[in-house]
Every structure is written in C-alpha cells, then in structure tokens.
Amino acid sequence: MKIKISIVLLLVGAFLSVAPAFSASPEDKQLNQIYHQISHSYENLDATNLAQLYSKQASYVPAASHREIIIGRDNIVDIYEEIFKKIKNKQAKIKVGFRTISRQIGKNYANDVGYYLVEVIPSTSSEQPLSHFAGKFAMGFVKNKSGQWQINLDTANKAELNMYLSAKAQIHTPNDNAPNSLQTIEP
Helix, strand or coil, rough: CCCHHHHHHHHHHHCCCECCCHHHHHHHHHHHHHEEEEEEEHHCCCHHHHHHCCCEEEECCCCCCCCCEEECHHHHHHHHHHHHHHHHHCCEEEEEEEEEEEEEECCCCCEEEEEEEEEEEECCCCCCEEEEEEEEEEEEEECCCCCCCCEEEEEEECHHHHHHHCCCCCCEEHHHHHHCCCECCCC
C-alpha cells in the first residue's frame, strides 16, 4: 500500500512541478499555450477545441500500432471524437501532461520533442484503479496567415513511465495560480 501511495504522490508531483522564473520569448509562450489547450481539451473531452490547434493539412501519427497515419484536421478531430466518446461512455476522465525537452524555432515553423504522461481516471462505480502511461512525442508547428502557431505534425509512441518522470522540462509557461512564477508544461 505504501508503494501505491508513493507512486500516486510522485505522479501528482509530476503534474504539478514548478520551475524557477525566467524570461520566455513570445514565440515560446504561444507554443506553450497550445499544450495547455491540449491538456484542457483532454480534461473536458472536447475534440472541437482541439480542431483549432491543428492546421488544415496536419498529419497525425498515432502511438497505437493498429492506427494508420491520419492526414487532415477534420480526420484528426474524428479520431479524437472517437477516443473521447469511449472515455465518456465509460464515465471516465483523462489528463495529459507534457515535458518538452527540446525546441527549435524558425521564422514560420517550430519543432518540439519531449515526453507525455496520460492519467486515466475510471468512474468510481467501476472500482478500477487509476492507470498511467507515458510516451515520447514530436510536434511540428507552422504559423498560419494570422501569425498564430498551429500543429502541422503530431506523432507519438509509448515510453517507460520513468522516462517522463526523469525528463527535465526545458520549456516553461506561466502558472495561472501563482503570478510571476513559471510552471513546467504540465496540467
């Protein structure tokens, strides 16, 4: 029982870790906000909100080996709607956190590489335990005509949980709950 409690506390800390303040560029802040929007969309099981984050011609390479590569925003949103519908039908909840460990920014493109952590919270009536899984991701972004960043490439695969937990986030974003401090890219 102590081990389970320790793991839960470690995972809670992984979602809430705080880093010291530093000056992030406007580009970093815009890109970081996308991860917060993704996390928010997962928590609310809202595929419609995700649609605005992807470019019209985006590609999605899912972690699941049984899924083909998905091309186009509308097709990507269909996949998220399918996933979120299954979670809703089970009356479960889901949270996702990100640790971006490398970012490259060009004039109209950006690339991030890092780790993600997914927490699945089953309905209380299911009597199932929380489950967690981690993975590696790479995201490519492009600027649209309005100058806003959008996801153009989203790819992920599974990783050991300890890889996420030991990764040092290099990119930070403002913490809404604590003015003048910064929080790693995690919900």
